[in-house]
Amino acid sequence: MTAAHAVLTLARRGLLTPGSPLRIVRQISALRQWGYGLGGSLLSAAARSPSRVALIDPSGSISYAALSSSACSLASSLRSAHGIGPGDRVGVLCHNDLDFVLSVAALSLLGADAVLINTGFSSSQVEAVVRDHGLRLVLGSSSFDLPGLVVPSSALALASTLASASASASALEPPARPGRTVVLTSGTTGTPKGARRPNPRGPAPLVAILDRIPVRAGSRVLIAAPLFHTWGYAALQLAFGLRASVVLSPRFTPASASTLVREHGCTSVFAVPVMLSRLLEAGCVLPGVRVVAVSGSALPGDLATRFMSVHGSVLYNLYGSTEVSWASVATPAELRRSPGTAGRPPHGTRVVVLSPSGSPVPAGVVGRIFVGNSMLFEGYAGGAFPGPAAADGLLATGDLGVLDDSGLLTVVGREDDMVISGGENVFPSAVEDLLATLDGVREVAVVGVPDADFGERLAAFVVRSSTALSADEVRDHVRRLGARFAVPRDVHFVAALPRTTTGKVIKRELFGEE
Template identity: 70%
Template sequence: MTPAAHAVVTLARRGLLTPAAPHRVPAQIGALRRWGYGLGGSLLSAAARSPSRVALADPAGTLTYAEVRDQALRLARSLRQTTDLPAVQAAADGQAGGAAVGGGAGIGPGDRVGVLCRNHRGFVLSAVALSLLGADVVLINTAFSAAQIAAVVRDHGLRLVVHDPEFSVSGTATLSSAGFEALPDPGGPLTPPRRPGPTVVLTSGTTGTPKGARRPNPAGLGPLVSILDRIPVQAGDRLMIAAPLFHTWGYAALQLAFGLRASVVLTPRFAPESLVDTVRTHRCTGVFAVPVMLSRLLDAGAVLPGVRVVAVSGSALPGDLATRFMDTHGDVLYNLYGSTEVSWASVATPAELRRSPATAGRPPRGTRVMILGADGSPVPPGTVGRIFVGNDMLFEGYAGDLGGVESRDGLLATGDLGVLDASGLLTVSGRADDMVVSGGENVFPSAVEDLLATLPGVREVAVVGVPDPTFGQRLAAHVVCHAGASVSADDVREHVRRHGAAFAVPRDVRFLAALPRTATGKVIKRAL
């Protein structure tokens, strides 16, 4: 099947080629042609086709696609007019990234604007409006401290930060997400920018200082087709996005939802019981989350009612989490492996996770995944090597000229080691810089973590390498137990000895109340 035929078949299977009122389809296609396939163009296209469909639901209520369009256009016009507005507080020194703020021209193409909002309509309206203006949108992690936020403002030269009232921002002009209605609407038409502004996503920073990765806008329907090829969400679905919108996965879910003309359900904070209530209230058919949220749901005994798809990404699925989750919820789990730099690499379906709970699945059509050895040559199936990925959404580089990512024949390195089996299933062994060499043996901490995740009483675990005068390095296990569980260091060592290799037994075992994690659930191993 040709790529074009495959795209048509996939879009048809997902309900995107159903008939519509004759005047709607030209308007839908026209919006994409004029505004492109970024967040703003996708929203305008969806509003042209399905204006009365609910686009967004959050604790403040619901908005149709027409209402989101109108509010986003109004916000864009206000920001374009001037930054010297009553609701915009200028920096104390009248500077923003070295440029004057008050009284000057408003936000436009090339201006860098930060968005510091939790999952609610304020984030969505800000991101859409800035997309329509051609601004460079910098997504700021809501878990950052005031000092880290100030560093992002300084390092990225932000001209403005749109933020929730709970956050403190200094060093530039600010606009509260609660103050949109106070902005005057100057009216007038908006015209598409000559160049769509990139979205800058800050990497997780689990191994050091976060970098700003410049994410491109889609050039066509290819990225949408790639994801729909492996994850069976449908046009008009009601999708709960629990993953943080500032993260690559949450933002991608929002783009996907607009492409599907789906109804997006958001809640500012994650809690297992409230997530279940929200899914039930809005009759959500799909949930986009990060793996640690699945663990929290199972720990709380909370079951998502009536969902057909639970799609996760952002970190590895530890141990038997995939099968335990599906034993409770049915075979609805899809696991996407990727990174901020390469977007997606592969997706594991429920059947593949049943077969191999640790698998990262297969690449979607149009995506290339290769396992290369140290010399840059492909390695045979079953051999561990470095993972390289090629697709339509590779990042454009790091903001601030911080260097790039190793590239081979148009493929980018993910920084992970992995293996492809004879059938093409990918398994990620772990970060290349996490591999521990102990007494000449290569040990992947993730494999030991998966073993220990099956030890009764263990809630979560992180394994790292520490210096050893005799063996070069040795393993240290950091274990969090379920409440009331009785697990000893000897239990931990014996479990690995019985089910794994002798050289993989952690000599150091430390028990913690919780593992340090990022806002997206990744363990911050440098903090252990």
């Protein structure tokens, strides 16, 4: 990434506007001292725009100056009362609220590692996270119910921690070691793994995202995606880098999202794809938004087209993973041209599609997707799991994809999801996209199941919007629009698809949903 491109991108997004010379000096000084992690970004934003609203949640609003002061106070309390310092691991179990932001910012300032715990985890999963990651403390928001939560004896309840945090903060010094963020994978295929996320070493990650997603400095941003998820956390980092005002709600509903956008004048929304489906089903709109950025799972069927027919050309789809951060972004124009596309890599990002032998495949040929950028993860915490495959400084996403002649990337499915039926390779996601266009289908998931004659066969799990829809109509729709070998022989009508809190379908649980 060239310096000229970075400056141009930051200028286009409103970050290089004139300001008080003293505040600009303090802003730059904060970044030099504390780095580009969440804590440093918060202190930098507070130095430049102290009175601007930093955060709005059900408890009220708070300025950048007040949020920065509160984070420093909590950091001081964690250090003095609990001995938390560089390298210590602390769990954060919070909904989207002020407590999450305070906790992670304070840990960043101390150089401690924040382990973001999925609020949808079962008690046994939370216990496993505490044990496997050796957490010294678990911070849970005051709005979070913790029945039956088991933590090490050294951990304290959040209520006492936050109460002590009201004490005056002693002077903090930049830690000798920057704190890291550990994001737990979704666990859709088994035990969640803790991916160690690096701290940004400069503005390159901010520039990369802003290169393709035009969020403006100082704007109001609703983050509906869970903050414990890579996409929600990235949105928070991006918002602080833009000195934007963040709007949060502990739980997403279509009505609440529409109300928050209207009441607070949000012009950008960060969400996961299933939230768009829920908005359309409920007939709720996001008035006045200019950017709706989604990530975390594939955009099914014609969802992009249907959403933009209501909201206009505002939808941006980021493809990435916990391990590689971002890979590519599809703009509204690209999504109108190809609703299922993952778009193009931002400036400074490299995406290649390789054959099993590791050589690049021609345009139009399916291969393994590899990504290179400045925020590739540092490995899984504890080293209990092998990392993804690497090639020439690039990491595999675990997905199969294809590049067209113009450079647009399309993800066709997970490497381990491909079904071989009667010698034919079938990608379940392609069948899902076909069925998503059938009247009467609300949601659908397709998987491979063992078959004595063909090795595997396809099974479709369909949530109907009309009870009149039959299994034969499902098969006929695929037979008419797709390949003969892509027709699902098994069709199961279910009340709902099992999903993670970020909207991904948990396919291993499908057979328990009938």
